[in-house]
Amino acid sequence: MDNEGDVKVSYWEVFLDDVGLLFFLGAAIYFALYIVWGAMEIASVSYSPLIVK
Amino acid sequence: MSIQAIKPGWWQKPLDGQEKIWLSIAFVWCLAITIIMPWWHVVGDHNMSGEYHKITGGDFSMLTDQFIEKYQVGMDEGIPVVVPPANSDIFLRGAQWEWDPVLKLKAGSTYRLHLSSIDVNHGVSIQPVNMNFQAVPGYDSILTITPTTKGEYRIICNEFCGAGHHAMIGKLIVE
Structure with missing residues (x-):
């Protein structure tokens, strides 16, 4: 257990060791992306061409 | 971790x-x-994603009524029976609690089947071949179909749609 306090800890290590944050981002990012994707799909559906407006 | x-x-x-x-x-x-x-x-040897468009229940009903008027050949227990030509647009309307019309199709011919509901969501389950689709209100879902086996098929609603759901049974005839 020598000099553990002296080890330089990178921001990547802090980020990847934060399992709570990773879990939140893993859910939140896909939640947001799927909502956007669904909204894009719904918005892109055209009206039936069989109906002459 | x-x-x-x-x-x-x-x-x-x-x-x-x-x-x-x-x-x-x-x-x-x-x-x-x-x-x-x-x-x-x-x-892969499976059905491709279908084509779909937005449509109101009123417009879909109008198209279905026009289709029935054009190709009706009779009635079956109060439901019109239609015999559409091959390669045509055919319509199946779901409503609480019936499917109409009765489609009489020719084996080996291809049709563009338009599916929709004019009220709530219905499930289109063609039995006994067990082919399942959705009739979604507000959307005209189009399937290109080529029936291959002659017979009389039942169209069962497999999406709970209210008190008469269990009796929502339509008919599809392939000759």
């Missing part, structure tokens, strides 16, 4: 040989399934 606490500073350490192997396998597999999904969608 590992069982044992990892010593601080792991980010600076080089990757272990086994870790490199497993990371490589995972990466290659990710690439493989990313390619397989669209590839199998195109070359």
Whole structure:
């Protein structure tokens, strides 16, 4: 257990060791992306061409 | 998260040989399934994604009524029976709690089947072949179909749609 306090800890290590944050981002990012994707799909559906407006 | 606490500073350490192997396998597999999904969608022997458009219940009903008026040949228990020509647009309307019209199709001919509901969501389950689709209100879902086996099929609603759901049974005839 020598000099553990002296080890330089990178921001990547802090980020990847934060399992709570990773879990939140893993859910939140896909939640947001799927909502956007669904909204894009719904918005892109055209009206039936069989109906002459 | 590992069982044992990892010593601080792991980010600076080089990757272990086994870790490199497993990371490589995972990466290659990710690439493989990313390619397989669209590839199998195109070359797999299954139905392609259907075409669909927005439509109001009123407009879909109007199209269905026009279709019935044009091709009706009789009635079956109060439901009109239609015999549409091959390669035409055919319509199946779901409503609480019936399917109409009765479609009489020719084996080997291709049709563009328009499915929709004029009230709530209904499930279109063609039995006994067990082909399942959705009749979604507000959407005209179009399936290109070629019936191959002659017979009389039942169209069962398999999406609970209210008090008469169990009696919502239509008919499809292939001659």
